[in-house]
């Protein structure tokens with residue numbers, strides 16, 4: 122039996138996969154949005170500091186040249202800017218204010234705002250976020266208002282880091298909300314439009330497979346017009362076809378069983394009639410002597426027919442039991458059984474080389490050969506030809522992974538009616554008294570061996586080819 126998904130152990134369902142995919146996309150979007158906006162926030166913060174620095178410098182400019190800036194004013198200016206020192210440079214002049222109690226920097230980092238390359242800005246923001254705990258930051262840059270003045274500010278980096286941390290948290294929460302809303306909407310939509318209908322189809326297939334004779338399990342199409350709707354309609358059509366086919370098969374099987382029983386009794390009755398007719402045939406009455414052979418002949422045919430129908434019923438049940446078989450001997454045996462040994466009018470050529478051993482079920486393969494040889498004999502006998510002299514040959518050849526056994530004759534060839542229904546049980550016969558089972562059985566048995574039986578078109582006579590795979594156990 123085919124393994125079902127239930128037994129295989131389920132991998133995560135479609136909805137889990139969809140959910141995971143959406144979360145992954147959100148994460149990617151977060152990173153893509155988050156990094157540039159973080160860098161931007163840091164740039165704004167630093168620009169603000171530069172502006173405050175510029176104001177301080179302007180205050181410095183306002184102080185008359187021969188006066189020193191009062192220390193408490195300088196401290197207040199620096200405090201407003203949150204700086205330790207502010208310097209400005211313009212056309213060779215430079216000015217500096219610094220706190221008197223300035224702490225000695227443990228380590229310093231420079232943020233040069235003259236370079237606004239996005240990649241550098243993102244790296245700078247990440248560096249501040251992860252390392253800017255107790256470093257001294259040196260901001261260098263110009264303001265938009267006064268582009269000639271190069272401002273330089275020294276200050277602790279911690280306030281920038283604290284501000285970035287708050288910003289990062291806010292952006293993260295906000296973008297998470299912004300991303301989650303469409304994500305949930307997409308999830309709900311896809312779940313409703315795609316996943317649930319697919320789950321419905323899947324569970325229908327599973328339950329129908331368990332009980333295909335139950336018509337109430339045939340899926341009811343939802344009436345959608347998209348691909349899912351088409352899948353549902355097609356599935357419904359397929360299931361109802363399967364249901365009718367199974368019902369028909371069951372009826373045929375029941376009928377077949379009845380026919381087999383009737384046929385069995387019929388054959389026994391005919392056999393009794395045959396015994397009687399044999400006795401009748403011994404009577405001296407000339408009238409009886411004239412009719413008896415026809416009676417015996419008719420009964421023989423009827424018994425033969427009943428027997429082959431019985432055989433056909435039994436035959437299909439048994440799988441082949443392969444074993445090493447001497448092919449030449451098998452062909453000789455079929456020749457004997459087919460009534461060709463010492464035949465007065467037909468020459469039989471067994472062209473199989475000695476010591477060819479094949480790995481097949483001997484009974485079944487003998488039956489295949491016998492059916493083909495018998496057909497050839499019957500065709501040659503019916504044609505009563507003299508030229509060319511009637512001949513049947515069996516040949517053997519190997520071809521890669523296959524070997525071929527061909528049965529050919531130089532008789533009249535296949536009748537058109539036989540050609541049309543070749544290999545179809547009960548329909549392929551084109552000769553009086555034929556059941557039309559020989560070739561159908563031969564093909565079925567060959568296919569059960571993994572092989573093929575085919576008709577080979579040729580100018581004179583008929584040829585059938587049995588192709589069988591060479592397993593490693595075949596000599």
Ligand SMILES: Nc1ncnc2c1ncn2[C@@H]1O[C@H](COP(=O)(O)OP(=O)(O)OP(=O)(O)O)[C@@H](O)[C@H]1O
Nearest residue numbers: 496497500539550551552555556557558559560583
């Ligand atoms: N070698 C052949 N030469 C000419 N006609 C053939 C040959 N082999 C088969 N046929 C034709 O094919 C038909 C089908 O053959 P098949 O063996 O299936 O049935 P059958 O011989 O009529 O009946 P059964 O074999 O069941 O007694 C035959 O009736 C015959 O007309």
Ligand SMILES: [Mg+2]
Nearest residue numbers: 492496559560
């Ligand atoms: Mg036949």
